[in-house]
Amino acid sequence: MKPLRRTVDLRQANTQVILRHLCFNGSMSRMEISLQTQLSAGMVTNVTSELLQSGVLIEKGLEESSGGRPRTIVDINPRHGYLIGVDLGETQVALELFDLKMNKLCTTLEPVAQEEDMLAQYICILQRGCQNLMMQAGLSPEKILGVGIGVPGIVEHNGQVSVAAPMWNWRSEPVLELVEQAVGLPVYIDNGAKAMTLAESWFGAGRGVQDMAVILIGTGIGAGIITKGALYRGATNSAGEWGHTKIVLHGRQCRCGGQGCLEAYVGAPGILASQREAGGHPQDDQFVAVGQLVDAYQRGDPTAERVMQDLTQVLGIGIANLVNLFNPERIEIGGWAGLLIGGALLDDLTACVKQNALPLSTKELSISLCQLGEDAICTGAACLVLEEFLSANLKFNRGIY
Amino acid sequence: MKPLRRTVDLRQANTQVILRHLCFNGSMSRMEISLQTQLSAGMVTNVTSELLQSGVLIEKGLEESSGGRPRTIVDINPRHGYLIGVDLGETQVALELFDLKMNKLCTTLEPVAQEEDMLAQYICILQRGCQNLMMQAGLSPEKILGVGIGVPGIVEHNGQVSVAAPMWNWRSEPVLELVEQAVGLPVYIDNGAKAMTLAESWFGAGRGVQDMAVILIGTGIGAGIITKGALYRGATNSAGEWGHTKIVLHGRQCRCGGQGCLEAYVGAPGILASQREAGGHPQDDQFVAVGQLVDAYQRGDPTAERVMQDLTQVLGIGIANLVNLFNPERIEIGGWAGLLIGGALLDDLTACVKQNALPLSTKELSISLCQLGEDAICTGAACLVLEEFLSANLKFNRGIY
DNA sequence: AAATATAATTTAATACTTAAAATAAGTCTT
């Protein structure tokens, strides 16, 4: 948020306060808004009237009263605008349409082929997918506030927005510009883990937590970090690249070219490699194989036990390092592999973290699993748009400021 | 900074903008303030008149003019208030007195004895030291805005402020309260590395850098992290505990009880241990021994070369991990051992970091040595007080807000 | 139907910012 220097900025700030409060805490009466935000009643009346008039808010009936005028409930108007969230995956692209209250309205899933020019294919898919969603919901493009995209690469914010993704040989592609031209809607792009972290922080298990980290374990490993209630991006938006931090000096070779990266041990391929080293014979399909490993562990299979214990150790140290550096108040574990592993050994993992991190940093720390399901990345991507709407709102709904 | 909701908050915010601008950019004319802060000329007049009247600012003569009324230069009044900064060390306590422009006025050094009750001794030293400084400068206690203390332990902000320092067997001592009572002045305490980071960010090599990390290598290892131009503290003020992040699985035993901590390899005792492992015979005195090692390395001694190369590797990976997670735009290396090592192999170290961190995070990264000298911790500790003065200023200099 | 209670809006007072006008304080020209 920009520094406030003029009186008109104040109104804008207070409008944001009210809008965000409603967005994160649900509908409520003006009276409650006033009490919870510490804005005066008159203030709330003024701001809400403006927002009611511009259609961002609606009145939603009365509260029960036990004597006295009943409180009128105001809420965000879900139909004031719509958001598209995209999970740009390696094998498929999921697109979801949300209303302004983040209700999921419809979905479309587009398969990805192995082609020469992946970028062209993805742009084509996005164009088709957005059209599809608008058709399904019967919405015209003007009603769409923007398209948020979560990608499995590194998104650089450096003048323009560019994406680097090794598996597609993207070094620094100006994806945002290209997609925006093709789709004809405002586009926001960020790393999938960051998008998911935002979703988890706003609408998942991390509601109201000021400092937390979300850890995403799948084929690759990602992390998103929330500080002071907001996504932490660092200088060029590549903060939180936890997967390739090294925890074993001269350790296992990682696909990134480095040695001893966390990902080489904790990512699904790494876990299966450990299993093979321990004499196990995992299936080819990563998802099935990790599931079987966790099953075997829970049945008490000695090989699986050894593999899982080593995994706990490495992952626990990795998390402890994160905790020592960021001192979050909560860690959330997600991703398909993360949920499988975390479900099986959350207690052991917590113990290992507490053993390896500073006592003062772990005293108030809680470790839990992510709440949002399969479409967390889509939700998070839509949150990128929502964030923009919440901050820039006044530019769209009021005069010249 | 608190959210601004009232019109009076605006004036407070704008006062801070001007005060900070003068503090970090030096004296300048009202005109320049107006241009650089984007506040209107009238605004600057109003705020500066208030600050002139309350004695926080002074007028300091005229600028050269080539036609037209010359600009009057305003500046922070160095004699409006004074700050005491303390470096609470294991062998000695250094106290320094600064004026409001951070000019060092006088110093006192108090030796520390090995006693039963260290806490009582330190409080006694602080009391005596502050008295001493005020005597030397001929100042009454009312003129002292506060005492900032940098301690070599972990300072918890959790309701009250408490300090944990293993070497003195302090688990969670209410040091702030005790010192405040004894000294009779407002006291601010933080970890020494954090204090130093603040100083380096405000008045050292990190001026104007929004995201950076300062690394302190001595007997122990510390780090301080600046994000968005401010010290990053995490949930309970124990963020940045980099020294005990693990980079070698099942590695060398660390004095913290863990295994493979960075400190066990990069802290002075760790470096000397590596030297012994390589067949070297370092002196007993850490400071002398590390100096000799660096000398030997620069003379081309093969053993020293091996030790230093391994050290570069470990330190480089540790920094790379930090870079991957925080994505700073600058890393500064300080501490007595850090300056020795960094001076000798900054280039190798930089190369190692670039090799082990993500290309996107290192593209704009620069690694350099700290600028502030011996008394960086004292300066930083005084900055803790200055920070408070700059933010709370209005509470002291204006009415009831 | 009147009394009472609470919510929401309006009003009157006050504070802050700014653009423009006025004033201050120099240099330059003649």
Add this chain to the structure above:
DNA sequence: AAGACTTATTTTAAGTATTAAATTATATTT
């Protein structure tokens, strides 16, 4: 040396914001 000119700073008038208090609205209770 006086007046013209230039630029800095202050003052002023207008506009916008917030808030406490008064008012109005809308329910329940008696």
